[in-house]
Amino acid sequence: MRWTQTLIPTLKEVPVGTEAVSHQLLLRAGLVNMLTSGVYSYLPLGLKVLRRIETIIREEMNAAGARELFLPCLQPIELWKQTGRDQVLQEIMIRFKDNRGREMCLGPTHEEVITALAKNYVQSYRQLPLTLYQIQTKFRDELRTRFGIVRACEFIMKDAYSFDRDVEGLERVYQKMYNAYQNVFKRCGVDVHIIAADSGAMGGDVSHEFLALAPIGEDEVALCGGCGFAGAGALWAEGGGSCPSCGKALTKQVAIELGHIFQLGTKYSQAQGAMFLDEDGKLKPMIMGCYGIGVSRLIAAVVEKNYDDNGIVWPREVAPYDVEILPLTGEDAEGRALAREYAETLEKCRFEVLVDDREESPGRKFHDADLIGIPYRLILGARGLKEGLVEIKERRSGRVLKIRKEDIMLRLPGILRDGFPEKDEDAGRC
């Protein structure tokens, strides 16, 4: 992709009214744009990151045995009255009457919808266990939005729902999801702490939160430096600041909630009559679990965990592009032609390539490249080309490798796949 054919509106200055580093960088690197408080557009670069995170989530969900579907945002209030959550979630629910006079809402979550679906289609224990998920927009009328896309009124969530015939089955799938979540966050370059948590308005008995330590966090977590124990912030007060597991001192830190999984039990299936006929001929309510990841919030968390003074430093798996090519010379010079040639070849090898084909000074191209944080940068400057050399620079470490221009296609694919070589002789072929 050529820079001049997409929209990457980088900003030199820090936008006013922003305090979170991730919020500032997402705006400055041109990934998102605020339409109104708590409502954001994803610009091309932001959408690319979003898609890559979604891909990771889909891979892990599919591997855990979940199947993807897509539920509606637009939901009748009638459905919510069955569980009483039209009252419980009243404050955050965006509701209205449509032109036919039906009372509707924009879904803040999807337990009711999925349970209604299961009720319709699952009659027998032979159809269980079943786990379904979607990646979709949620609407919550937050009284106070904060930190850009971290706490927005419209945001993207991955929500999964499991249906089992017994508690043992629920526990099995719960553990699978637990593991899948660890994989997702690890692949996204975010360290998480997992704590047993309150189920809140979701209901159910067992639940775990996946928290990333970050200064913009809205949750408190008590951490043990000794045994690695992590607990809810309330533990701090209850336990007098010492670890319930090993007794050592706890430290209290703020964290951002990225995922939350729940063993719901039969709360929804009872209320909505989602029953199945078991092997023993008895009609039983399905045993449910639900599993959420704040996908848009995860983008902010990735940035919050991966930046330096000059901008974002994307982990390889979620970066919007694999490599950015910077021709520094004028329109007709060799660098331009080489950039096009390299880009074409790399794209044939299924790499995502961004070419900064703008007519800007080298300084500005370097600054913007740092800001948007593509993991690798191919610099085609007159200085190097004179000697037949191009440079590969790693964003995270700042290391530079000078390579003969005719060897680029021999070396670069391997680097993009496996990272910078420790020694110079490592090579890869596309």
Place this chain on the structure above:
RNA sequence: CGGGAAGUAGCGCAGCUGGCUAGCGCGCAACGUUCGGGACGUUGAGGUCGUGGGUUCAAAUCCCACCUUCCCGACCA
């Protein structure tokens, strides 16, 4: 929803004790010179001064109401 602050060009701001044609920096367009860490010159485009009402010969400027945004708090699967 309580408390505080702010709305003037795409972004950041000045002007505000009423008074000339509403300005500056960045960005944007054209031309020229530049070209390895946010280059420079010349010319130019871009504005319902948040909205509505009021006071006045005259309102970006004073008064009232409303809207929007941000911060603190309460709330938050």
